[in-house]
Every structure is written in structure tokens, then in C-alpha cells.
Amino acid sequence: MPTDDRALPLRERKKLRTRRALADAALRLFGEKGFDGVTLEELVEEVEVSKSTFFRAYPCKEAVAIEAEAEIWSAYVAALEGRELTGVVLGELRDALTATAAALEPGWDERYVATRRLVMTAPALLAYVEHYRGGITRQVIDCLAGKLGLNADDLRLHVLAELTTTAWSVSGRDWVRHGGEGGRQALIDGLAGAFGAIPASLDLSA
Known part of the structure; x- marks a missing residue:
């Protein structure tokens, strides 16, 4: 169900925004270059986060897709x-x-x-x-x-x-x-x- 971000603690709102940014970027990049045509390194660079931040949000590249x-x-x-x-x-x-x-x-x-x-x-x-x-x-x-x-x-x-x-x-x-x-x-x-x-x-x- 949709969540009202304002009801969440600041730290959770930041995590949610990062998760959404990764998912949006992944869908766009995978759509342009294909799933196998985009590396995890390219994806995290696009969103300007680290790999460790990515893995706190998603277990693998397939999951974000x-x-x-x-x-x-x-x-x-x-x-x-x-x-x-x-x-x-x-x-x-x-x-x-x-x-x-x-x-x-x-x-x-x-x-x-x-x-x-x-x-x-x-x-x-x-x-x-x-x-x-x-x-x-x-x-x-x-x-x-x-x-x-x-x-x-x-x-x-x-x-x-x-x-x-x-x-x-x-x-x-x-x-x-x-x-x-x-x-x-x-x-x-x-x-x-x-x-x-x-x-x-x-x-x-x-």
C-alpha cells in the first residue's frame, strides 16, 4: 500500500528515496541498454551511491529491476x-x-x-x-x-x-x-x- 513519507522518521525517508531513485534509474537504464548491458557499477554511479548502499536496499541487480x-x-x-x-x-x-x-x-x-x-x-x-x-x-x-x-x-x-x-x-x-x-x-x-x-x-x- 502507498506510504505517506512524512509519517516516517527522517532516516527511513532517506532510505525510501534512495530505494526509489535506484529503481527508477535501473528501469530507465535497463530499458535503454538491456538488463545485461548495464553493470551494477554503472547503476550506482548513475544514482551517486555506493555499492554498500545499494546492497542495503536490494539483495541483487535482479531485485532492483x-x-x-x-x-x-x-x-x-x-x-x-x-x-x-x-x-x-x-x-x-x-x-x-x-x-x-x-x-x-x-x-x-x-x-x-x-x-x-x-x-x-x-x-x-x-x-x-x-x-x-x-x-x-x-x-x-x-x-x-x-x-x-x-x-x-x-x-x-x-x-x-x-x-x-x-x-x-x-x-x-x-x-x-x-x-x-x-x-x-x-x-x-x-x-x-x-x-x-x-x-x-x-x-x-x-
């Missing part, structure tokens, strides 16, 4: 952790993800489209995103297990977590392909359509 991707998923997990589950769990996951997407700051749309297009040009980034989303899926499963009093090995939790990620991927892919046309509402409408198709898909027969 997918900051827009990480924003939606980290906010989604936080929203889910703070949510009281009162109905059908898939609907709760849908609502948490939809509310998260709606609440992201306006500039996120353009950054996300650029990030996804970049990811498709770099195998290392594609692999990193898959690894990152796998970690998010595990967090969602653990969260659900705790809230529902179920074992984290319960296959239903795994299926639900994966279905949510898949619904996002299907709707987001089409939105990115069209350059974010229709804005945030088009993405949210597509997400609703993807979730709505799940029950019908399960009942589909030849």
Missing part, C-alpha cells in the same frame, strides 16, 4: 496478513489483491508495464520473478494456514495461492500487452474476469 513487481506482491501479503477472513477464501484472496492493486500510487502502472516488458527480454529476470513469486506463494500459504488453523501442507491452500497468482498473470499479461491501455481500472476489470472464470473453467468439459 523488478521493484514494481515486488510492490504489488509485498503489499498483497501485508494486506492479507491484516485481513480478517470471513467468507470463501478464494474470494478473500481476490478482494485482497484487487484492493492492493487499486491502492498503488498512480505512477506504478507505467513502471509495471515497463518492468514486465523488460522481464520478457532477460531470462535471468524471468527466472528471478518466478523465484520471487514462489516465495510470495509460500508466505500466502503460511498466512492462510495460520488464519484457518490448517496445516501448511494442505493442498487446498497451495491450489488457492497458485490460482490467485495465475489469475493475476492472465489479466496482467493482457494489460501489459496493450501498454496498460484503460489504466488501473482496466487491470482491475481484467482481474475480476480472470477470477470469475475459475469456477467455469473447473466445470468445463468436452
Whole structure:
């Protein structure tokens, strides 16, 4: 969810500004020269920070490249952790993800489209995103297990977590392909359509 920087201590505001500057510079440079065409040294020089400052903000070069991707998923997990589950769990996951997407700051749309297009040009980034989303899926499963009093090995939790990620991927892919046309509402409408198709898909027969 978006954060009001003014509510943060000065030191945290500085860290956040540095993180944003690195992510913005990375997306611009990677877009111009390709992910493999930009070294970490070039990136930190562009932002005028040290490597140690970079590694305090991001664990690796891949992570700074997918900051827009990480924003939606980290906010989604936080929203889910703070949510009281009162109905059908898939609907709760849908609502948490939809509310998260709606609440992201306006500039996120353009950054996300650029990030996804970049990811498709770099195998290392594609692999990193898959690894990152796998970690998010595990967090969602653990969260659900705790809230529902179920074992984290319960296959239903795994299926639900994966279905949510898949619904996002299907709707987001089409939105990115069209350059974010229709804005945030088009993405949210597509997400609703993807979730709505799940029950019908399960009942589909030849």
C-alpha cells in the first residue's frame, strides 16, 4: 500500500528515496541498454551511491529491476496478513489483491508495464520473478494456514495461492500487452474476469 513519507522518521525517508531513485534509474537504464548491458557499477554511479548502499536496499541487480513487481506482491501479503477472513477464501484472496492493486500510487502502472516488458527480454529476470513469486506463494500459504488453523501442507491452500497468482498473470499479461491501455481500472476489470472464470473453467468439459 502507498506510504505517506512524512509519517516516517527522517532516516527511513532517506532510505525510501534512495530505494526509489535506484529503481527508477535501473528501469530507465535497463530499458535503454538491456538488463545485461548495464553493470551494477554503472547503476550506482548513475544514482551517486555506493555499492554498500545499494546492497542495503536490494539483495541483487535482479531485485532492483523488478521493484514494481515486488510492490504489488509485498503489499498483497501485508494486506492479507491484516485481513480478517470471513467468507470463501478464494474470494478473500481476490478482494485482497484487487484492493492492493487499486491502492498503488498512480505512477506504478507505467513502471509495471515497463518492468514486465523488460522481464520478457532477460531470462535471468524471468527466472528471478518466478523465484520471487514462489516465495510470495509460500508466505500466502503460511498466512492462510495460520488464519484457518490448517496445516501448511494442505493442498487446498497451495491450489488457492497458485490460482490467485495465475489469475493475476492472465489479466496482467493482457494489460501489459496493450501498454496498460484503460489504466488501473482496466487491470482491475481484467482481474475480476480472470477470477470469475475459475469456477467455469473447473466445470468445463468436452
